[in-house]
Amino acid sequence: MTGARDLDGTLVAARGVVKRYGMRMALAGLDLTVAPGEAVALLGPNGAGKTTLLRILALLARPTAGEVRIGGLDPARRGDAIRRQIGYLSHRTLLYGDLSARQNLAFYARLYGLSEGPRRSAALLERVGLDGRGDDPVRTYSRGMQQRLAVARALLHAPRLLLFDEPYAGLDAAAAALLDGLLAEALASGCTLLMATHDLTRAQALCTRYVALERGRAVAEGAWEAMIADDRVAPPVAEGRP
Amino acid sequence: MTFLRQAWAIAAKDLAVEARTRELVTAMGVYAALGLLTFGLALDLRGDAARAAAPGVWWVIVALAGMLGLGRSLGHEREEGALDGLLLAPVDRGAILAGKALGNLITLLAVEAFLLPLCAAFLGVSLLDGDVLVVTCLGTVGYALGGTLVAAMAVHTRAQAVALPVLLLPVAAPVIVAAVQATGGLLEGGTLGEAGGWVRLLVVYDLVVGAAALWVFPAVVEE
Amino acid sequence: MQPDSIAPWPTAAERPGRTKAPDAPGLALAVLGALAMLAALAMVFLYAPRERTMGDVQRIFYFHVAAAWVGFAAFAVTCVASVAYLARRDARHDRLAHSSGEVGLAFMAMAVVTGSLWARPVWGVYWTWEPRLTISAVQLGVYLAYAMVRGLVEDPERGARFAAVYGILAFVTVPLSWFAIRWWRTIHPDIVTGGGGMGLTPPMVQTLLAAIVAFSILYLALVRARVRLEASAERLARLRLAVEEREEEMGRGR
Numbered sequence: 001m002t003g004a005r006d007l008d009g010t011l012v013a014a015r016g017v018v019k020r021y022g023m024r025m026a027l028a029g030l031d032l033t034v035a036p037g038e039a040v041a042l043l044g045p046n047g048a049g050k051t052t053l054l055r056i057l058a059l060l061a062r063p064t065a066g067e068v069r070i071g072g073l074d075p076a077r078r079g080d081a082i083r084r085q086i087g088y089l090s091h092r093t094l095l096y097g098d099l100s101a102r103q104n105l106a107f108y109a110r111l112y113g114l115s116e117g118p119r120r121s122a123a124l125l126e127r128v129g130l131d132g133r134g135d136d137p138v139r140t141y142s143r144g145m146q147q148r149l150a151v152a153r154a155l156l157h158a159p160r161l162l163l164f165d166e167p168y169a170g171l172d173a174a175a176a177a178l179l180d181g182l183l184a185e186a187l188a189s190g191c192t193l194l195m196a197t198h199d200l201t202r203a204q205a206l207c208t209r210y211v212a213l214e215r216g217r218a219v220a221e222g223a224w225e226a227m228i229a230d231d232r233v234a235p236p237v238a239e240g241r242p
Numbered sequence: 243m244t245f246l247r248q249a250w251a252i253a254a255k256d257l258a259v260e261a262r263t264r265e266l267v268t269a270m271g272v273y274a275a276l277g278l279l280t281f282g283l284a285l286d287l288r289g290d291a292a293r294a295a296a297p298g299v300w301w302v303i304v305a306l307a308g309m310l311g312l313g314r315s316l317g318h319e320r321e322e323g324a325l326d327g328l329l330l331a332p333v334d335r336g337a338i339l340a341g342k343a344l345g346n347l348i349t350l351l352a353v354e355a356f357l358l359p360l361c362a363a364f365l366g367v368s369l370l371d372g373d374v375l376v377v378t379c380l381g382t383v384g385y386a387l388g389g390t391l392v393a394a395m396a397v398h399t400r401a402q403a404v405a406l407p408v409l410l411l412p413v414a415a416p417v418i419v420a421a422v423q424a425t426g427g428l429l430e431g432g433t434l435g436e437a438g439g440w441v442r443l444l445v446v447y448d449l450v451v452g453a454a455a456l457w458v459f460p461a462v463v464e465e
Numbered sequence: 466m467q468p469d470s471i472a473p474w475p476t477a478a479e480r481p482g483r484t485k486a487p488d489a490p491g492l493a494l495a496v497l498g499a500l501a502m503l504a505a506l507a508m509v510f511l512y513a514p515r516e517r518t519m520g521d522v523q524r525i526f527y528f529h530v531a532a533a534w535v536g537f538a539a540f541a542v543t544c545v546a547s548v549a550y551l552a553r554r555d556a557r558h559d560r561l562a563h564s565s566g567e568v569g570l571a572f573m574a575m576a577v578v579t580g581s582l583w584a585r586p587v588w589g590v591y592w593t594w595e596p597r598l599t600i601s602a603v604q605l606g607v608y609l610a611y612a613m614v615r616g617l618v619e620d621p622e623r624g625a626r627f628a629a630v631y632g633i634l635a636f637v638t639v640p641l642s643w644f645a646i647r648w649w650r651t652i653h654p655d656i657v658t659g660g661g662g663m664g665l666t667p668p669m670v671q672t673l674l675a676a677i678v679a680f681s682i683l684y685l686a687l688v689r690a691r692v693r694l695e696a697s698a699e700r701l702a703r704l705r706l707a708v709e710e711r712e713e714e715m716g717r718g719r
Binding site: 055058059060061062079080081083084086088090092093094095096097098099103107108110111112113137153 | 247248255262321323326328
Binding site for chain 1: 619702710
């Protein structure tokens with residue numbers, strides 16, 4: 001996904017996406033587009049399909065039906081090219097508890113084939129405030145520290161598309177402010193953000209657009225200011241209020 | 243080359259975890275040593291009987307201890323969803339299998355290195371012969387390849403402790419038979435050439451199962 | 466990758482009150498199979514000669530070998546269907562693999578039991594680790610494992626994928642087991658069995674072929690019935706889901 005493609009209308013295009021787990025319909029025909037450089041909040045109650053959608057866009061899951069294009073590329077054919085550009089954050093940290101922060105980041109740097117792995121790892125560790133504990137096993141970290149390291153992992157390879165699933169969960173005020181800063185920087189440098197969250201205040205500060213999911217479908221979307229006025233969005237959002 | 247680099251990165255990560263915790267080698271080593279003791283108590287392992295039983299005892303212990311290690315090694319990827327981390331990266335799925343299998347192989351070989359002298363002492367048989375080591379390596383490679391694939395499936399099942407032996411042992415049957423027979427022939431003073439048929443079978447198994455595993459592994463890890 | 470219809474409302478032909486037409490080809494196969502079995506039984510007991518050393522008990526051999534062959538062929542079908550399923554993700558291939566594996570398991574179990582019953586009068590023991598019995602035991606273990614894989618996994622689609630993977634892996638290792646166990650027993654001939662085979666005269670070969678043909682037709686009939694049963698079960702589950710979803714929507718007044 002180089003410069004020319006970023007000028008395409010959409011960075012993320014999902015059409016009629018269905019995802020079935022056994023008899024459970026996690027996504028029941030979802031359409032979504034995200035333009036390059038946008039910051040979109042993904043709203044909805046638990047079980048609405050936000051996590052499933054993000055997993056599919058991160059190429060961690062295959063849709064049962066429907067079409068997904070990222071940067072105009074087909075995941076089935078250009079999966080690796082897409083993966084290089086995706087930064088994903090989830091409820092789980094995706095870290096190896098027995099290894100240190102440095103070792104975890106070094107490992108991911110090797111997987112992504114980053115030429116400046118050590119330098120970037122060190123810089124990110126410092127940025128998230130973990131370089132003091134960099135050599136301790138991740139198992140000994142608090143939940144907040146682990147989440148901070150997970151953010152570092154997600155941003156390590158300088159991805160252009162950020163798919164974050166409830167990134168503020170479990171963060172204390174300082175860590176949350178840190179994440180705010182990192183996301184703002186990323187957005188300023190032209191990254192695209194699709195963030196599932198229940199934290200409306202933070203979402204409002206960062207995001208220009210919202211998409212509301214319910215029962216596996218997109219039920220409402222629009223610019224942020226319009227959301228407060230939109231009746232359709234109010235009930236699911238109210239459920240999600242912390 | 244990227245494939246090998248990535249596979250080695252994954253194997254190295256597993257070995258780094260093992261170096262820090264020593265969880266697998268300890269569990270496997272203790273389990274195997276106790277197994278050896280139990281065999282000693284249950285069977286009359288003296289003199290000729292020991293020599294006849296030695297290859298079988300050795301491979302049973304390796305197989306059972308190996309299963310323990312395989313289950314735990316794949317279990318590590320389940321904690322905190324670490325497998326997702328591997329799948330997110332632009333890594334060939336086959337390289338994930340190769341890396342995990344390589345890590346499992348090295349760990350199992352390390353445990354065998356500890357067990358060989360122990361077995362030699364308890365059973366009064368020298369398993370430290372060069373040719374026997376070749377057979378042991380070939381057999382362990384096949385077991386690690388098939389075992390890693392099967393364990394990757396077993397961790398997604400409801401009863402992993404049951405699923406792994408049930409799924410692995412029938413598939414590992416050729417390795418067990420060939421390795422035991424080859425080892426037995428060598429211990430009785432045969433040469434590697436005489437055991438050639440068995441060695442060829444082990445090599446064919448390693449290649450066939452390795453190729454099949456690389457081909458099907460993406461279907462195992464996908465969601 | 467399209468799923469089967471999400472809301473499969475009954476078509477006009479399938480509305481309640483009408484029963485579906487009976488499965489003519491399946492019925493034909495079953496009748497043909499029954500006739501073939503009768504013919505094979507007749508040949509086994511009336512046409513095949515009395516074996517020199519073992520006597521009449523040897524007649525089990527025809528069913529034992531036929532069952533083992535058909536069992537093996539069934540698993541070959543499972544393997545091919547599994548490969549097709551992984552490549553195309555078509556549920557029909559999975560149903561075929563599943564059904565053939567189950568029927569193959571039944572035939573394999575039959576092979577082991579008949580082998581055991583044969584061993585008792587001839588060798589005095591129900592079991593001995595001679596090559597044919599050993600390999601059929603290993604195969605039985607493999608087929609049992611295949612039958613179990615699906616049920617051990619929560620998500621049915623993942624279960625189908627794992628079953629396909631195992632079907633392929635298991636099938637490539639069975640011939641290797643076969644070679645290994647054969648060579649093993651060549652080096653250590655069984656004292657009990659004497660390690661030899663039987664000489665087969667032409668009538669015996671013909672009888673064996675008849676038994677294999679009969680069992681094969683039986684296999685086809687059973688697999689067809691099983692595949693159709695599986696398809697019906699899936700259809701029922703989807704209908705139930707569609708009804709539940711529709712009830713929910715109506716309940717919410719949309």
